[in-house]
Amino acid sequence: MDPSGFELLQTAVLLLDESERIVQANSAAEELLGVSRRILIGHPVDVYLGSLTSVLKTPLSGQPWAWLVEIPVHQAARFEDQQQALAGQAAQRETLRNLAHEIRNPLTGLRVAAQLLDMELPRGDLRDYTRVIIEEADRLANLVARLVSPQHQAIEPQCFNVHEICERALALVELEFGRRLTLVRDYDTSVPDIVADRDGLLQALLNVVRNGAQALTETADLDSPVLQLRTRIVHQPVLLHTPHRMGLMITVADNGPGVPAALQDKLFHPLVTGRAQGTGLGLNLAQACLQLHGGVLEFDSRPGRTEFRLLLPLETV
Secondary structure, three states, X not given: OOHHHHHHOOOEEEEEOOOOEEEEEOHHHHHHHOOOHHHHOOOEOHHHHOOEOOOEEEEOOOOOOOEEEEEOHHHOOEHHHXXXXXXXXXXXXXXXXXXXXXXXXXXXXXXXXXXXXXXXXXXXXXXXXXXXXXXXXXXXXXXXXXXXXXXXXXXXXXXXOHHHHHHHHHHXXXXXXXXHOEEEEEOOOOOOOEEEXXXXXXXXXXXXXXXXXXXXXXXXXXXXXXXXXXXXXXXXXEEOOEEOOEEEEEEEEEOOOOOOHHHHXXXXXXXXXXXXXXXXXXXXXXXXXXXXXXXXXXXXXXXXXXXXXXXXXXXXX
């Protein structure tokens, strides 16, 4: 293996000895870590990996080095930035939760008043108006309940194969969107059964998959819309400031127009949406579910390629 070839990569690459000290680093690693390779060489790799969301670590045989560490571009966000984003989302959820409690009482009063008025009205065409009020009050009550509920849901862990929920999510999307898009599967069959809240994780994944499918089918000039679901094992991820031996990455990718630049910094905030008919809760609830599992939902987007990654600790049985 010629390490000079790593200079052509945008991916940060580190080569380690048996004691996991750095012996080689490419230019992308220098730029990512903000440290020259002269300083990196000889230091334990853990000193520099603690602030990164996840890395790929591969053992080497028959080489002068014991380990090859890759830090893909999409995983190279600093932990401090991630923590600030999560803190901002948590603060917004708390504000909305308080607002939701304030809305509930007058909303209930509005519904009861409409019901009483409906019983007093002599004509059916007039009652049509009161029923609209009742239906809209119920819709708002459901929206309020969704704003409040994620913080009070308990995880119900069970053992299952993650590809079962991947297939379930794709089957539901196929029923809804039919042949308007092509579904592609890229599963890592070595992923073991995991212990997690199956229903919660399925709902989080379905929210992300449907979000991609909607973006594809609502783009009029897209010739061949493709939605891809991929699973991979990630070695030694650091999620929410907690190191894990292994992690699971579920990637939902599409070739749509991408997330508008104006929305990217606040995409996981509640009630933020770029769709006229959207509620702005799907991705926020998915993020909340991943956080309950000790994981995180992240994304990269540009025109023609958008990836959402569900990262969570891989607890095996």
